[in-house]
Amino acid sequence: MRSWLTLAVIAPLLAALPLVGNNYALRLATTVFMYSVMAQSWNFIGGLAGYPSFATAAFFGLGAYASAILQNHGVPMVPAWACAGVAALLFAAFLGGAILHLRGHYFAIASLIVAEMLREIVNTLPDFTGGGKGMNLPLLKLSVTAQAQFFFYAMLALAVLTVATAIVLQRSKLGFGLRCIQQNESAADIIGINSYAYKTAGFCLSAVFVGVAGAIYASWVNYIDPPDVFDVLISVKPMVMVLLGGLGTIFGPPLGAVVLLLLEEVVWRNFLTMHVAALGVIIVVLVLFLPHGLLALIRERFPTKAMAN
Amino acid sequence: MTALLTLDGVSRRFGGLKAVDDVSFDVNESEIVGLIGPNGSGKTTLINLITGVHPATAGHVHFDGHDITRQRPYRIARLGLARTFQIVQPFQRMTVVDKVAAGALFCGHASDVREARAIAREHLEFTGLADMAHRPAATLTLARRKRLELAKSLAMRPRLLMLDEVNAGLNPTEIEEALAIIRKIAEQGVTIIVIEHLMKVVLSISHRLVVLHHGQLIAQGTPREVVADKRVIEAYLGAKYAAGNPGVSN
Amino acid sequence: MIYLQIAANGLVLGGLYACIAVGFSLVWGVLNVINILHGSFIVLGSYVAYFAYVHLGIHPFISIVIAGGVLYALGYLVQAGIINRVVTAPVLITLTLTFGLDLILNNAMLVAFTADYRGISLAHPLGSLEIGPVFLPGDRVAAMALAILLTILLYRLLRDSSIGRAIIAVRMDREAAALMGVDVKRIIFPISPLNGPVFLGKAFVVCVLGGLGSVPGALAGGLLLGVIESFTSYWLGPERAVTVSFALLLVLLFVRPSGLMGRRGYE
Numbered sequence: 001m002r003s004w005l006t007l008a009v010i011a012p013l014l015a016a017l018p019l020v021g022n023n024y025a026l027r028l029a030t031t032v033f034m035y036s037v038m039a040q041s042w043n044f045i046g047g048l049a050g051y052p053s054f055a056t057a058a059f060f061g062l063g064a065y066a067s068a069i070l071q072n073h074g075v076p077m078v079p080a081w082a083c084a085g086v087a088a089l090l091f092a093a094f095l096g097g098a099i100l101h102l103r104g105h106y107f108a109i110a111s112l113i114v115a116e117m118l119r120e121i122v123n124t125l126p127d128f129t130g131g132g133k134g135m136n137l138p139l140l141k142l143s144v145t146a147q148a149q150f151f152f153y154a155m156l157a158l159a160v161l162t163v164a165t166a167i168v169l170q171r172s173k174l175g176f177g178l179r180c181i182q183q184n185e186s187a188a189d190i191i192g193i194n195s196y197a198y199k200t201a202g203f204c205l206s207a208v209f210v211g212v213a214g215a216i217y218a219s220w221v222n223y224i225d226p227p228d229v230f231d232v233l234i235s236v237k238p239m240v241m242v243l244l245g246g247l248g249t250i251f252g253p254p255l256g257a258v259v260l261l262l263l264e265e266v267v268w269r270n271f272l273t274m275h276v277a278a279l280g281v282i283i284v285v286l287v288l289f290l291p292h293g294l295l296a297l298i299r300e301r302f303p304t305k306a307m308a309n
Numbered sequence: 310m311t312a313l314l315t316l317d318g319v320s321r322r323f324g325g326l327k328a329v330d331d332v333s334f335d336v337n338e339s340e341i342v343g344l345i346g347p348n349g350s351g352k353t354t355l356i357n358l359i360t361g362v363h364p365a366t367a368g369h370v371h372f373d374g375h376d377i378t379r380q381r382p383y384r385i386a387r388l389g390l391a392r393t394f395q396i397v398q399p400f401q402r403m404t405v406v407d408k409v410a411a412g413a414l415f416c417g418h419a420s421d422v423r424e425a426r427a428i429a430r431e432h433l434e435f436t437g438l439a440d441m442a443h444r445p446a447a448t449l450t451l452a453r454r455k456r457l458e459l460a461k462s463l464a465m466r467p468r469l470l471m472l473d474e475v476n477a478g479l480n481p482t483e484i485e486e487a488l489a490i491i492r493k494i495a496e497q498g499v500t501i502i503v504i505e506h507l508m509k510v511v512l513s514i515s516h517r518l519v520v521l522h523h524g525q526l527i528a529q530g531t532p533r534e535v536v537a538d539k540r541v542i543e544a545y546l547g548a549k550y551a552a553g554n555p556g557v558s559n
Numbered sequence: 560m561i562y563l564q565i566a567a568n569g570l571v572l573g574g575l576y577a578c579i580a581v582g583f584s585l586v587w588g589v590l591n592v593i594n595i596l597h598g599s600f601i602v603l604g605s606y607v608a609y610f611a612y613v614h615l616g617i618h619p620f621i622s623i624v625i626a627g628g629v630l631y632a633l634g635y636l637v638q639a640g641i642i643n644r645v646v647t648a649p650v651l652i653t654l655t656l657t658f659g660l661d662l663i664l665n666n667a668m669l670v671a672f673t674a675d676y677r678g679i680s681l682a683h684p685l686g687s688l689e690i691g692p693v694f695l696p697g698d699r700v701a702a703m704a705l706a707i708l709l710t711i712l713l714y715r716l717l718r719d720s721s722i723g724r725a726i727i728a729v730r731m732d733r734e735a736a737a738l739m740g741v742d743v744k745r746i747i748f749p750i751s752p753l754n755g756p757v758f759l760g761k762a763f764v765v766c767v768l769g770g771l772g773s774v775p776g777a778l779a780g781g782l783l784l785g786v787i788e789s790f791t792s793y794w795l796g797p798e799r800a801v802t803v804s805f806a807l808l809l810v811l812l813f814v815r816p817s818g819l820m821g822r823r824g825y826e
Contacts, residue, residue, distance in 0.1 A: 098813055102812055104650045106812060108650065108654055109763055109767075110809060113805050172421075173414055176410075176422055176425075180400060189361075189382035189383050189386070190382055190386055190391075190392060191391075191416055192383050192465065193383055194383045239655055243651075276665070276666040277666035280660065281663060282659070283655060283656070284641070286659075287656040288645070
């Protein structure tokens with residue numbers, strides 16, 4: 001109940017932002033929502049099930065390209081986004097079948113390589129994907145401000161949907177089973193959890209919203225190329241955000257998204273050539289000194305009755 | 310009386326080592342069977358074979374008419390075969406109630422998490438852990454963690470319950486309490502296999518004993534027959550001297 | 560006869576891959592830490608050799624000692640000062656940590672050395688080697704021989720010294736990780752900080768091919784990968800070599816995650 005209430009208070013507040021913010025603020029907020037979707041999605045497989053997936057970039061790039069290709073073949077924008085989500089989901093189901101029997105580092109590496117493979121495939125199919133030259137997407141016939149607002153609301157809706165999914169999942173049999181798998185997979189099998197099916201379901205959930213986010217992103221920036229949408233940082237940032245906010249929590253990933261983006265903005269402005277290193281410093285400090293995330297820190301300071309439940 | 314569990318020439322090799330070698334025996338409905346043998350005799354491996362953690366390299370396992378030899382562990386669990394863990398205490402970071410609820414949710418036919426937690430509370434009551442329902446499982450004492458394992462397995466509504474050294478490391482009073490709980494479970498009609506390397510613990514509650522040594526079944530029968538068996542005495546004395554551990558009837 | 564030449568090229572390349580992978584494999588197998596920094600360490604070693612040659616005129620075969628020492632010290636510092644704090648933490652934590660460290664080192668190298676590719680032209684090249692129909696550049700063969708020699712030395716060290724046995728026995732020894740500094744740099748191949756991830760990728764593939772934590776496994780895996788890449792370049796073109804090795808890796812992870820020579824149980 002508490003989680004739903006929090007969401008119900010925050011979402012309308014965010015939706016009012018275009019009334020007060022300029023285009024720069026909207027752009028930042030849209031990016032935060034996109035980050036939040038990615039972090040929340042990663043949390044489904046990485047936080048709940050404990051599988052360190054590096055496949056986020058694969059789902060993101062796949063969604064972006066699926067939507068771009070469909071739109072260039074005349075499919076309207078929003079249906080193309082939905083198809084991108086479905087494409088990412090199907091891909092995750094297939095991929096999960098292949099690599100979810102691996103554990104720990106082996107799974108991490110296999111998922112990392114998948115994004116590289118997809119990038120290579122896109123590069124080698126120039127007729128279909130534009131290859132290394134990238135792809136343009138149809139321009140929207142809207143004013144600059146209207147476009148900014150449109151993509152702001154699209155990403156916000158997706159972020160809210162992802163949080164809602166997280167809340168439902170947290171209380172569901174699936175979420176419960178994934179937490180058992182995270183703690184001890186063999187023991188989970190022994191108490192009757194079909195861990196393979198559960199992991200695959202978690203993996204699919206972690207793909208579908210990222211696929212849609214990739215599709216919205218592609219429409220938003222109008223142009224995509226392989227190094228941009230299959231960037232390994234797209235896989236790494238969600239992990240950092242979830243660690244920042246709190247592993248396996250509901251509002252940790254969005255909180256991590258906000259904090260990371262603010263840090264990135266500060267770093268970008270002040271250390272242009274060293275911003276990647278600055279991200280590295282953030283990661284190292286985070287892992288060494290704040291392994292349970294900001295949410296845990298906040299809870300330690302302000303314990304609530306909700307903790308007992 | 311019909312056999313609920315049948316092992317027929319079951320073997321398991323690890324590389325060149327035969328951890329379990331051509332073992333056959335039956336467990337009947339509502340029986341309490343003690344599975345004993347010195348440390349390293351293959352007891353836990355045998356349990357892993359029955360529950361599907363490792364597939365058998367030869368032989369067959371039947372449970373309630375189903376061939377479960379190559380079944381996946383979760384399917385075997387859903388047929389009504391539950392076990393406790395000897396050393397590993399899984400789901401450490403979960404609360405006590407959630408750990409038991411997991412058993413109820415995935416095997417014990419609870420329809421959702423809320424109902425599973427309600428069922429879990431009943432089993433915590435039964436095992437005397439109701440007070441600590443919201444503590445992390447890892448913070449419990451050894452004796453309570455063993456009872457927690459029991460509660461979790463019971464929540465799975467098993468037909469056959471395998472207890473892997475639930476008494477190891479407990480003091481005599483705690484052992485008496487644990488045995489009392491096991492008897493109560495048996496009274497509900499659950500068939501039980503008690504795995505122990507200490508013979509005395511199982512003598513008093515088992516209807517029948519099965520003895521493993523070096524992966525082979527060397528004797529089975531009533532407790533009275535088995536303690537008089539020459540090969541069993543040899544196996545235990547041998548183990549005793551080899552380990553320098555005067556713990557046979559401890 | 561062209562196939563003999565391709566196979567020979569592959570073996571030369573594979574010797575280097577083996578050397579690249581062996582430290583990575585040990586850290587992974589022994590400490591259960593994936594050292595994402597590994598690729599950048601190799602690049603850093605290359606720069607040490609590069610500057611030693613350009614500014615001090617020290618031949619790369621000799622500056623191995625300097626590069627080895629510098630990286631040993633760096634590896635030791637990183638391990639003792641940072642990684643040991645989380646060495647027993649879950650995979651996610653150690654992986655993220657070394658990734659963060661890699662971002663720092665790689666970015667620092669990009670700023671310090673720029674992204675330009677640099678190579679050394681030796682003043683006195685070793686000439687070329689002709690064995691029957693097979694033609695090989697002498698410097699590369701010497702580099703490969705040196706790489707394999709160092710790999711074997713490391714193997715002997717692990718097998719015969721008390722530290723080595725401790726590493727193998729305890730599987731969590733600080734000295735072990737210092738070994739990750741002992742990466743032999745690339746010689747006579749162009750270098751750039753952009754190469755870091757490429758080396759890392761090679762190290763992954765070699766480890767999975769050969770099995771984790773085993774020096775002979777890394778050697779065999781490296782040679783095998785070299786030969787495979789050499790033949791794919793010939794048949795499908797050089798730009799396919801990476802794709803093929805990654806595809807191979809995925810297939811292997813699927814069917815035999817313990818490696819072609821590895822034992823089961825590391826998964």
